[in-house]
Amino acid sequence: MTEPALVLEEVSLVHGDGDESITALDHVDLAVAPGEVVAIVGPSGAGKSSLLAVAGALIAPTSGAVTLGGTALAGLNRARLTELRRTRIGFVFQTSNLIPALTAIDQLRLPLTFGKAEAPRDPQELLEAVGMAHKAKRRPDQLSGGERQRIGIARALVTRPSVLLVDEPTAALDRQRSQDVVALLARETRAHGVATIMVTHDHDVLHHCDRVHEMIDGKLGVPAPR
Amino acid sequence: MFLALREIAFARGRFALMGSVVALIAILMVLLSGLSVGLVNDGVSGLQRMSATSFAFQKDVSKDAAFSRSLIDREAVDVWARQDGVEEAAPFGNALVNGKTDHDVAIDLALFGIELDSFLAPRVAEGAGLSGAPDEVVLSATAAEEGVKVGDVITVEQTGAQLRVVGVLADQHTFGHVDVGYLPLRTWQEIRAGVREGDQVPDRVYREITAVAVLGEDVDLAAGDKAAGTTSMTTKQSYGASPGYTAETSTLQLIQVFLYAISALVVGAFFTVLTIQRRPEISVMRAMGAKTAYLVRDSIVQSLILLALAAAVGVGIGLALGAVIGSTPMPFALEAGPIAVATAFLVALGLVGATVAVVRIVRVDPLTALGGNR
Ligand SMILES: Nc1ncnc2c1ncn2[C@@H]1O[C@H](COP(=O)(O)OP(=O)(O)OP(=O)(O)O)[C@@H](O)[C@H]1O
Ligand SMILES: [Mg+2]
Numbered sequence: 001m002t003e004p005a006l007v008l009e010e011v012s013l014v015h016g017d018g019d020e021s022i023t024a025l026d027h028v029d030l031a032v033a034p035g036e037v038v039a040i041v042g043p044s045g046a047g048k049s050s051l052l053a054v055a056g057a058l059i060a061p062t063s064g065a066v067t068l069g070g071t072a073l074a075g076l077n078r079a080r081l082t083e084l085r086r087t088r089i090g091f092v093f094q095t096s097n098l099i100p101a102l103t104a105i106d107q108l109r110l111p112l113t114f115g116k117a118e119a120p121r122d123p124q125e126l127l128e129a130v131g132m133a134h135k136a137k138r139r140p141d142q143l144s145g146g147e148r149q150r151i152g153i154a155r156a157l158v159t160r161p162s163v164l165l166v167d168e169p170t171a172a173l174d175r176q177r178s179q180d181v182v183a184l185l186a187r188e189t190r191a192h193g194v195a196t197i198m199v200t201h202d203h204d205v206l207h208h209c210d211r212v213h214e215m216i217d218g219k220l221g222v223p224a225p226r
Numbered sequence: 227m228f229l230a231l232r233e234i235a236f237a238r239g240r241f242a243l244m245g246s247v248v249a250l251i252a253i254l255m256v257l258l259s260g261l262s263v264g265l266v267n268d269g270v271s272g273l274q275r276m277s278a279t280s281f282a283f284q285k286d287v288s289k290d291a292a293f294s295r296s297l298i299d300r301e302a303v304d305v306w307a308r309q310d311g312v313e314e315a316a317p318f319g320n321a322l323v324n325g326k327t328d329h330d331v332a333i334d335l336a337l338f339g340i341e342l343d344s345f346l347a348p349r350v351a352e353g354a355g356l357s358g359a360p361d362e363v364v365l366s367a368t369a370a371e372e373g374v375k376v377g378d379v380i381t382v383e384q385t386g387a388q389l390r391v392v393g394v395l396a397d398q399h400t401f402g403h404v405d406v407g408y409l410p411l412r413t414w415q416e417i418r419a420g421v422r423e424g425d426q427v428p429d430r431v432y433r434e435i436t437a438v439a440v441l442g443e444d445v446d447l448a449a450g451d452k453a454a455g456t457t458s459m460t461t462k463q464s465y466g467a468s469p470g471y472t473a474e475t476s477t478l479q480l481i482q483v484f485l486y487a488i489s490a491l492v493v494g495a496f497f498t499v500l501t502i503q504r505r506p507e508i509s510v511m512r513a514m515g516a517k518t519a520y521l522v523r524d525s526i527v528q529s530l531i532l533l534a535l536a537a538a539v540g541v542g543i544g545l546a547l548g549a550v551i552g553s554t555p556m557p558f559a560l561e562a563g564p565i566a567v568a569t570a571f572l573v574a575l576g577l578v579g580a581t582v583a584v585v586r587i588v589r590v591d592p593l594t595a596l597g598g599n600r
Binding site: 049052053056058059079082083084085086087089091093097099100101102106109110111113114115139155167 | 228229232233235236237506507510511512513514515516517520592593596
């Protein structure tokens with residue numbers, strides 16, 4: 001196995017303090033290699049989104065270590081973390097969360113305006129890769145949920161991140177579109193050597209993934225063979 | 227710029243609405259500026275166009291009504307004439323009267339009593355100057371707007387004195403919003419004292435003047451005041467002593483300050499609402515690695531575009547309206563300087579409002595982007 005792009009070691013996350021405290025992540029260990037799709041399933045409130053937030057440098061763990069492409073996140077300042085998110089991490093959100101004012105092609109150009117990217121992918125080609133080139137000039141309100149999600153995926157990939165974090169990408173989609181979107185994610189992950197973690201409730205899409213972990217009460221289970 | 231322009235194009239309805247508000251404020255600013263300058267002209271152009279550098283009034287006269295309250299003996303003129311740096315000193319009389327012409331036109335006048343051989347003697351543009359006859363008067367150019375012309379005879383209501391209009395001055399000469407009429411000092415003294423035709427005139431009447439008008443660059447006013455027993459004001463300071471001047475200019479300034487504040491608050495409120503509505507997308511962009519500076523800059527560019535365009539349109543409309551108003555007898559005059567300053571203030575304070583609003587909101591937690599369940 002190649003060097004993992006993302007490593008979580010003994011990561012715990014506690015929200016609040018004292019009696020009110022909630023343990024969202026409980027000593028989680030996880031390593032994801034480039035080109036690998038790891039699925040996380042589990043009941044609501046299990047800590048799946050928390051896992052993505054910690055892995056994506058949005059929130060610092062209470063304890064444990066997160067290492068991204070050999071760089072330990074602990075001790076990095078806010079500016080460095082923002083920089084890491086911009087250059088190394090791609091997020092795909094549950095409801096795609098596109099910018100209402102931008103056309104499909106501009107959604108892909110936007111992340112490239114945040115700062116210099118090392119080897120950005122060409123927005124037009126990427127739009128073709130996700131099968132949306134014919135709707136490049138459409139705004140989000142003129143697109144279907146599946147189309148929006150494809151653009152959301154393309155947007156996350158445009159800066160050529162090493163890690164892709166995907167939170168319930170199919171929650172708003174029907175069966176067929178869910179299959180298409182997850183297939184697209186898996187294809188892009190493998191073609192471009194991205195390390196992908198996908199949180200999902202949808203058991204029908206798990207066959208696209210390399211490993212499936214179940215999460216319960218903040219604890220990550222051993223991978224179930226698929 | 228990438229996002230700023232696209233957001234404006236997308237929310238063009240809202241930006242247009244906001245832009246019209248700013249444009250209306252800009253129109254108001256231009257009109258107010260015109261009114262300020264116009265009122266200043268109307269209030270003190272008669273003084274501005276005199277060559278006197280300072281006036282010596284009665285000792286300790288109230289500063290804001292010196293021209294109407296002051297009464298001194300003309301011997302002070304000689305004392306002042308002897309002061310260092312004084313080129314010339316001349317007696318000056320000032321009185322507001324109501325008059326009526328032989329064509330039954332009512333006209334209020336600020337009578338300026340002067341000696342014909344002094345530096346205060348006016349230069350006429352039309353008709354003749356004062357020749358020495360006691361019943362002659364020379365009027366401001368603006369008197370024509372009231373319907374008074376050379377050859378008319380004005381009867382002063384207070385005393386029944388009759389004044390022949392022999393000449394008209396080149397420009398607007400007004401004082402306290404009424405037209406200035408220059409007349410011989412002796413005639414002024416009689417009118418001021420309320421002397422009627424046939425009355426016995428006491429000698430002291432011909433010694434009374436309002437102030438000493440002084441001409442000279444480096445005059446020690448305090449020393450002169452001490453010697454002559456007077457209280458001096460430079461001509462600029464004396465504007466405040468003309469009727470209503472201070473009250474009018476400070477009221478208008480207050481209105482202008484309020485307008486700036488309103489514009490800053492309105493623009494700030496607009497960007498607050500706009501940015502709050504954009505919260506979800508802002509948190510997404512922050513999660514994607516956009517710096518706070520990027521997001522703030524984006525909003526500032528938007529507000530700058532909005533303010534600059536709206537102010538330009540507003541000032542344009544204001545100038546057009548002002549040109550129309552300027553052709554009426556309203557006290558109104560457009561000057562580039564005050565308008566440019568006011569516009570700069572409007573834009574700058576609007577920017578401050580927008581920035582304060584945006585900086586506060588842009589700090590939204592990028593975490594909220596994850597998961598619809600939060
Ligand atoms: N900001 C927060 N403050 C306090 N508690 C929080 C916060 N965010 C999450 N939690 C709690 O942490 C636990 C894990 O939340 P998380 O969102 O990670 O669950 P999840 O597995 O993503 O659930 P879902 O499937 O519903 O999205 C929950 O009990 C939740 O209430
Ligand atoms: Mg979740």
